Amino acid sequence: MEKRLILAIFLSFLILFLYQLIFIKPGKQAQPVAPQQQAVEKAAAAAESEKPVTGPPATGSTPEVAGSNEVVTAGEEETVKVETPLYEAVWSNRGAVLKSWKLKHHLKKLPDRKNPDPEPLDLVAETADRLGFYPLALKLDDPDLSEKVNGALYKIDGGNLKLNPGQTASLIFEYSDGNTVKIRKQLTFNGSDYNFGIKISLEAAGRELDPLMLWGPGIGSLSPEELKQKFSASRGAAFLTNRDKKVLRLQEKKIRLENEAVRYSGLDWAAYEENYFAAIFLLDPAFSQAQVFKKEVAEEQPDGKVAVIPYFYLAVSRPQEAFLGPKEYDRLKAYGHQAKKIINFGFFGGIAELLLVATKYFHSQVGNWGLAIIVMTLIIKILFFPLTYSSTKSMAKMAEIQPKIKALRAKYKRAKQDMEQRRQMNEELMRLYKEHGINPAGGCLPLLIQLPVFWGFFRMLVVAVEFRHSPFVFWIKDLSVRDPYYVTPILMGATQFITQKMTPSTADPAQQKMMLLMPFIFTIFFMNFQAGLVLYWLTNNVLQIAQQAIMNRMMARKRESDGKRRKK
Numbered sequence: 001m002e003k004r005l006i007l008a009i010f011l012s013f014l015i016l017f018l019y020q021l022i023f024i025k026p027g028k029q030a031q032p033v034a035p036q037q038q039a040v041e042k043a044a045a046a047a048e049s050e051k052p053v054t055g056p057p058a059t060g061s062t063p064e065v066a067g068s069n070e071v072v073t074a075g076e077e078e079t080v081k082v083e084t085p086l087y088e089a090v091w092s093n094r095g096a097v098l099k100s101w102k103l104k105h106h107l108k109k110l111p112d113r114k115n116p117d118p119e120p121l122d123l124v125a126e127t128a129d130r131l132g133f134y135p136l137a138l139k140l141d142d143p144d145l146s147e148k149v150n151g152a153l154y155k156i157d158g159g160n161l162k163l164n165p166g167q168t169a170s171l172i173f174e175y176s177d178g179n180t181v182k183i184r185k186q187l188t189f190n191g192s193d194y195n196f197g198i199k200i201s202l203e204a205a206g207r208e209l210d211p212l213m214l215w216g217p218g219i220g221s222l223s224p225e226e227l228k229q230k231f232s233a234s235r236g237a238a239f240l241t242n243r244d245k246k247v248l249r250l251q252e253k254k255i256r257l258e259n260e261a262v263r264y265s266g267l268d269w270a271a272y273e274e275n276y277f278a279a280i281f282l283l284d285p286a287f288s289q290a291q292v293f294k295k296e297v298a299e300e301q302p303d304g305k306v307a308v309i310p311y312f313y314l315a316v317s318r319p320q321e322a323f324l325g326p327k328e329y330d331r332l333k334a335y336g337h338q339a340k341k342i343i344n345f346g347f348f349g350g351i352a353e354l355l356l357v358a359t360k361y362f363h364s365q366v367g368n369w370g371l372a373i374i375v376m377t378l379i380i381k382i383l384f385f386p387l388t389y390s391s392t393k394s395m396a397k398m399a400e401i402q403p404k405i406k407a408l409r410a411k412y413k414r415a416k417q418d419m420e421q422r423r424q425m426n427e428e429l430m431r432l433y434k435e436h437g438i439n440p441a442g443g444c445l446p447l448l449i450q451l452p453v454f455w456g457f458f459r460m461l462v463v464a465v466e467f468r469h470s471p472f473v474f475w476i477k478d479l480s481v482r483d484p485y486y487v488t489p490i491l492m493g494a495t496q497f498i499t500q501k502m503t504p505s506t507a508d509p510a511q512q513k514m515m516l517l518m519p520f521i522f523t524i525f526f527m528n529f530q531a532g533l534v535l536y537w538l539t540n541n542v543l544q545i546a547q548q549a550i551m552n553r554m555m556a557r558k559r560e561s562d563g564k565r566r567k568k
Helices: 002-023 035-050 127-131 143-151 224-228 329-335 349-366 369-383 385-400 402-411 419-435 445-463 487-502 509-515 518-526 531-567
Strands: 079-083 087-092 097-107 120-122 155-157 168-177 181-190 195-204 207-209 212-215 235-241 247-251 267-274 277-282 289-300 306-317 321-326
Touching (some): 097 321, 143 181, 212 277, 267 289, 267 306, 277 306, 349 369, 385 531, 487 518, 487 531
Antiparallel strands (some): 079 087, 087 097, 097 120, 155 168, 168 181, 235 247, 267 277, 277 321
16 A cells, blocks of 8 residues: 555656646647647637627718818827836837836846846737737738738827826827728726726728737746746636636647637636736627637747747737736735636645635745745644554554565465455455554555645645745745755755655565655656745655654554553
């Protein structure tokens, strides 16, 4: 039973390691869509076909508006700045697009000697400037019309804005060629959060059209350090369905070309995300649609070779509001619209969410995220002490009766081939367990119960933006990336070895020697895991050593007292 448990834990870590190695690779070209994704997309397409989607009005003309034949444009390209305590945004009147959205409380990279004052993180990718295509551009079925509305110089109603919490203000971009095209974009900002309202109207040849608004390419620009962290490099699109309130996710490597993109309908919101930040667009589930696609561009590399680079875009119709910011749990929960679901807590999401709330509370008390992890680990260890003690006690009893178990197996040598011998051996084993008060599953079950908590803690540390750029002590400047000097993984391996040596074992000597390789394998696995996760496991091992010493002493005293009673 013990061998199976250790094997299960080993396989769990192997799955984690292979998952981040294979499935989360930054900058890779998209692969053929997996059968599961095809099923999701077919279901989305079926839902779209079943649900009537109201399109633009089919009338041949619209009522005349005062000044509709007047040319409305700007004489030259200009930018306007919107600043709040949370971000600083720059908008261009050429296409009425977003050129920059810098988060004041989130740096692109940590300060160092070469760059003691790094820039704030910009959610608009650096490649947007090179491609000349920015977020909030419009996409229409007519390419010429798309080019016209995105290249036009809009007249701006309103100047630079500086908003404090509680204040609101709007920017209005207008353009008309005085003949066939008239467009208006109204953006309403507030000084308290990362969201802003969106209102777009477009008329062409007397018809009101329903354009798609684009976000992209991608989101933000990861630093070289973050690119090495496969979890931080996880990015793609997310859609919250209105019917069952489930989040459908599509990683970048599964995103198709524009002419193959699947259109989703019946959504509360659509988003483009990376591990810690997201661009979320609130939609009208009755009328809005969304799609995500890639464009491949041939670019010359520094070595002179030409490579095809994919750039990814999210397109939404009739967006009502946008949220461009970090995936902060408390902020997203307060924002509403079930926006907190953009945080991918994973299979044991409820456990991970509860652990994050608790860890945030302890951080508010101790002021350091690393110390908060240690305190949280200590509390979890205390809560699970009865289960751990029960497991250790059961394994110790199993170790005591191993000679009798071996004798039984020697007695029924042909048990593997002979069903009758196997039945008799099992009956005698059960009598032996009952005689000594042993539950065969008692050593493994309590430990298996703890695995969801470990997985929840793992997911919490992976996805919580609160740990990004959060220091612990000395050389650990960022708990969301690996330990740069591998000190904590090595200490974790050493403590894992000590723990294994102290724990009662039912394996034979040869198997015990093989199991001593496990700490080394775990150390290799944890080399590239986040420092916060390694800190959790290291703390858990140190507490386990202390706990095991206490339990070994308690069991030794119990054996002594039992021996004295037998002598009497």
